Amino acid sequence: MAASESGVSSLSRENNWRKNLILQLQERNKRQTYCFADLISLHNRLFENVNTLRGENIQLTISNETLRREAASGTPGLSVNADLEARLLKQAEELATLHRRKGEHTQQIVDINNKLQEMMKELQAKEISLAESVELNANLRLEISKCLNRERELEGVNQMLKDEHQALQLAESFSSPTAFLMHTILKFGKRQAKMQKELEDAARDTRPISPDRSSLKEGISGLPTAVPTKVSVTFTAHDGEVYAVKWSPVERMLATGGADRKVKLWNISKGAAENKGILVGSNAGVMCVDFDSTGTLILGASNDYASRVWTVSDFRLKVSRKACMQLIFLEFTTNDVILLCNTVLLILLPKYNLFEFEY
């Protein structure tokens, strides 16, 4: 009983200490654990959330940064800016190159100017030389013309020589000059005899002597003459020397030839001289003039190696014949053969021959 009691009491005591212990433990857990557990777990969840959010935030910041960087490298505005900067750089470079080129160009201009001056100098020198050569050319041309003139003169001389040669040959064609001369002298002798007879006839007539030519010739040939001492008419015929005078055989007309290359006809009457006409055509002084027997033609010999024939009535040049020599004398003979004479030669030409030769 006591044992059972003690057992019961021990059991109840055991239960007491156990109950006490459990209660204490429960109380402890209630006080220390459960009231904090929710709070702490909530806090931990919040902490984790904060951490995850922080991580996310960091990730987002990073991605944002990368995006911004991408945007910065990709957006048009900034790229335009960069583009502009690049263009600016390029332009600056271009400017530098242009400046450099400008300097080169200036240098080139200076060089070119120098060259230009040199060229100008050369040009001047060349112009001078050109002028010299032009002068030389003119001189040469002058010389050429002189040479041509000389050649022409020489040709003329040659022509004259040829003419002379021809004339000589022509003279030779009259069988021989001596025979011709003999023939002429004979003729003259006959005429002289005839004239003596006429003279004798005339002496018997005792007529006043007319100053005609034949009678003059008779005088020359036969009678003594007196030198006139009194001047009946004085007049200025030519501008320069008077080389030749001749009376017309039919009229009271006088022909004069002068240094002014003219042949002039004068009417002499009543103590005065009246100019009837001027015969032009000679290229040098007229050395000798003569009328033909009819008084219709005038023969003039000029210093230009030519002899010319004019008609008295209308003062026109009928024949101009250049001889091969300088004529100082010529005359129509009675039968109208032209006598030509130069310093060494005496040439007789029939009148028809002269004309025939020309026409």
Place this chain on the structure above:
Amino acid sequence: MANDREVLREIWDGKIPVCFTLDSEEICELQGPDPFYLMVPRLSYFPLCTDKIRKHFIRHIQSDSKQEHEMWLEFNGIPLKWHYPIGVLLDIYSNDVELPWNIVVHFDRFPENVLMHCQNKEVVEAYFLSCIKEADVLKHRGQVVSSMQKKDHNQLWSGLLNDKFDQFWSVNRKLMEASNIEEGFKYIPFRCYTSEDKYVQKLVKPINEEGQRKTLRHLLNEVFPDNENVTVFTHGITPPLETPLQWMSEHLSYPDNFLHLIMT
């Protein structure tokens, strides 16, 4: 035989709120980090639940020199010994502690003379298993632990590490079986803390010479023969002095199989 599952569960579920703050001298930024609140199991050790704390505070200290340093904890200027279970530490400082428990985290100036180094959890595991072996030597002359396989040791450790009650107790119950039901354990493994760094261990049998079961009162009388009115504190409670020693050892022991009794 530890079959009072209600008590075991209540003890296992005992957790305390802790507020970790970084030492203000070690903050290298203008704005200090927020304090970190955590519910920690009383039966666990600090190195097993401070991974998050380290991770939280590591980026707020000087990055170049101190990040490789070992982290240590301090309460009221006193470094906390990591090799004591958290519940023991709380019971030791229970007079000063207001919940949540404010603990300061340090990385610099490790107190070499006070604390053991704890580079990783293997150190804690080794210490934990050595405690279990010591307790088993006291209880069964080491026969149970010796007969266990490596995987049983691993299961004990991982059960504690991962807060798995059934996983832990499926192995631990073997350690809590007395070889002789009448006699109980050969000796009761206990530590009686007289101050924060001193504890008393004695060989105390669960039954007296007459074969009667001893209670806590007997134990305290044996340990402190001079002092009659002694009460002890464990798991945050004051167990009744009538509590039998065998039962107490089976049910109120920490996972290291020791009774941690704190003198009040």
